[in-house]
Amino acid sequence: MQPFSFTQARSEDEAMAQLRQNSRFIAGGTTLVDLMKLDVETPAHLVDINALSLNKIETLADGSLRIGAMVRNSDLAHDAAVIKNFPVLSQALLAGASAQLRNMATTGGNLLQRTRCYYFRDPAYAACNKRRPGSGCAALEGFNRIHAVLGGSEHCVATHPSDMAVAMVALDAVVHIRGPKGERQVKIEDFHKLPGTTPQIETVVEPGELITYVTLPKSAFSTRSAYVKLRDRASYEFALASAAVALDLNGKTIRSARLALGGVATKPWRSHEAEQALTGGQASDQAFRAAAEAAMKSARPLRYNGFKIELAKMALVRALNEAAQL
Amino acid sequence: MDSPGWNRRSFLKAAAAAGAAAAMPDIAVPEPQVKPDVPASSQSIRLKVNGTSRQLNVDTRATLLDTLREQMGMAGTKKGCDHGQCGACTVHVNGRRINSCLTFAVMHDGDEITTIEGLADAGQLSPMQAAFVEHDAFQCGYCTPGQIMSATALLREPVGNTDDDLREAMSGNICRCGAYPNILAAIKSVRSQHS
Numbered sequence: 031m032q033p034f035s036f037t038q039a040r041s042e043d044e045a046m047a048q049l050r051q052n053s054r055f056i057a058g059g060t061t062l063v064d065l066m067k068l069d070v071e072t073p074a075h076l077v078d079i080n081a082l083s084l085n086k087i088e089t090l091a092d093g094s095l096r097i098g099a100m101v102r103n104s105d106l107a108h109d110a111a112v113i114k115n116f117p118v119l120s121q122a123l124l125a126g127a128s129a130q131l132r133n134m135a136t137t138g139g140n141l142l143q144r145t146r147c148y149y150f151r152d153p154a155y156a157a158c159n160k161r162r163p164g165s166g167c168a169a170l171e172g173f174n175r176i177h178a179v180l181g182g183s184e185h186c187v188a189t190h191p192s193d194m195a196v197a198m199v200a201l202d203a204v205v206h207i208r209g210p211k212g213e214r215q216v217k218i219e220d221f222h223k224l225p226g227t228t229p230q231i232e233t234v235v236e237p238g239e240l241i242t243y244v245t246l247p248k249s250a251f252s253t254r255s256a257y258v259k260l261r262d263r264a265s266y267e268f269a270l271a272s273a274a275v276a277l278d279l280n281g282k283t284i285r286s287a288r289l290a291l292g293g294v295a296t297k298p299w300r301s302h303e304a305e306q307a308l309t310g311g312q313a314s315d316q317a318f319r320a321a322a323e324a325a326m327k328s329a330r331p332l333r334y335n336g337f338k339i340e341l342a343k344m345a346l347v348r349a350l351n352e353a354a355q356l
Numbered sequence: 357m358d359s360p361g362w363n364r365r366s367f368l369k370a371a372a373a374a375g376a377a378a379a380m381p382d383i384a385v386p387e388p389q390v391k392p393d394v395p396a397s398s399q400s401i402r403l404k405v406n407g408t409s410r411q412l413n414v415d416t417r418a419t420l421l422d423t424l425r426e427q428m429g430m431a432g433t434k435k436g437c438d439h440g441q442c443g444a445c446t447v448h449v450n451g452r453r454i455n456s457c458l459t460f461a462v463m464h465d466g467d468e469i470t471t472i473e474g475l476a477d478a479g480q481l482s483p484m485q486a487a488f489v490e491h492d493a494f495q496c497g498y499c500t501p502g503q504i505m506s507a508t509a510l511l512r513e514p515v516g517n518t519d520d521d522l523r524e525a526m527s528g529n530i531c532r533c534g535a536y537p538n539i540l541a542a543i544k545s546v547r548s549q550h551s
Contacts, residue, residue, distance in 0.1 A: 033396040036416040036462050056463070063419070063458045064439050074394045076416070078463050104452075108514050128528020129513065130506065131440060133452045134459065265527035 093248030099138030186229030269293030406474025
């Protein structure tokens with residue numbers, strides 16, 4: 031591992047002030063320490079933000095939920111307000127990683143976690159545009175079973191690994207970011223970037239910026255929500271395909287719907303096409319299947335991951351059935 | 357072997373050739389992406405491990421796992437994958453179970469750490485340790501400290517009562533011998549004493 035210097039921040043101001051050239055904030059460490067051991071991440075300085083008081087979950091006056099960036103995944107998953115009002119989020123968190131890792135991983139860190147693409151994680155492979163911009167993509171012609179069928183480019187087809195973020199996309203979450211120029215808010219749908227020609231740029235977070243909170247607005251659909259995750263083993267594994275859905279029903283009529291997919295796309299993937307297919311119609315297995323078709327219409331399989339298209343449809347239909355409780 | 361047919365060696369050779377023919381990306385000797393521009397640095401921290409406070413000087417790169425094993429001489433906590441994928445390194449930090457391989461020791465100044473060496477009380481095995489012995493919940497034993505640290509922590513966590521709930525709560529600890537049924541039995545016996 032490359033040597034690095036280390037400081038601890040006790041406040042957001044201190045955290046910003048302690049940044050130097052080639053610095054990283056470190057929170058739970060579950061991605062960063064792992065990738066530093068692999069020489070994929072090589073920061074010269076770490077600013078430890080574990081002592082920041084961004085560790086609270088609060089219901090605000092307008093009914094929205096404000097989650098501090100340092101709230102651990104386990105605490106968020108077991109929070110009574112989350113279980114009651116945003117069940118899809120609790121389910122998604124508990125579907126991710128293991129109990130030990132959830133005790134470490136934070137809300138902000140989870141949003142910033144990096145892909146599990148084998149070629150990205152192993153510097154022995156020369157070609158990875160995410161790791162070495164301009165070097166090519168080994169996954170395009172390599173073993174690409176776990177890679178993306180949606181949102182890829184000729185420069186990168188790596189999937190975003192988060193479960194939590196997929197649920198947050200279905201809940202219209204807002205990410206609060208603090209930087210040298212002040213604070214800003216970004217809709218979670220716009221937080222992660224498509225790889226395009228610059229797969230090394232994964233989010234809108236600029237150097238020197240810190241995620242402070244994620245807020246979940248109160249909505250008519252968040253309580254009727256569900257997460258379904260399909261993977262190679264029953265637990266402690268990343269998704270091959272997952273679906274987060276939230277429905278606002280009047281009887282059987284769908285007033286509005288939110289659908290997001292994980293494991294199949296280069297970012298947590300919201301499907302407006304599938305939402306439109308459902309809105310105004312009746313909740314039924316047939317309607318759910320039609321929505322799943324719409325969600326995957328633009329999917330483009332690689333050599334080894336064609337199965338993900340059917341798998342994602344199944345995940346969506348099952349999640350819709352669970353949320354609708356028909 | 358004079359038969360013109362397949363023998364084991366020719367089969368392996370052909371299989372290797374076929375494997376090589378399938379297009380896989382080139383592997384190159386990696387160049388370091390960033391040359392180290394920072395000298396190694398160390399810091400003084402205080403860890404309270406199993407009730408005893410120790411002042412230590414640690415390299416910033418040292419994980420909590422390596423610090424416990426190499427610097428403090430406590431080899432009970434095991435290193436399996438070293439990447440958070442097996443759970444052998446599970447310890448408690450301020451009462452919660454974590455993977456000690458994925459955290460730097462410098463991040464734990466002032467924290468209370470409990471390792472497998474800290475569970476027994478005056479030579480008396482903890483209830484979970486005793487249950488693992490009673491139920492023969494291990495074979496080679498390498499994953500056992502991590503299994504017991506996880507199982508001990510889950511007694512304080514919101515975990516349901518079905519076998520599936522327990523298996524899910526223990527999924528972060530891999531056992532290559534496959535002692536899972538007996539591990540489950542050991543945990544269930546301790547939980548039934550608790551309730």
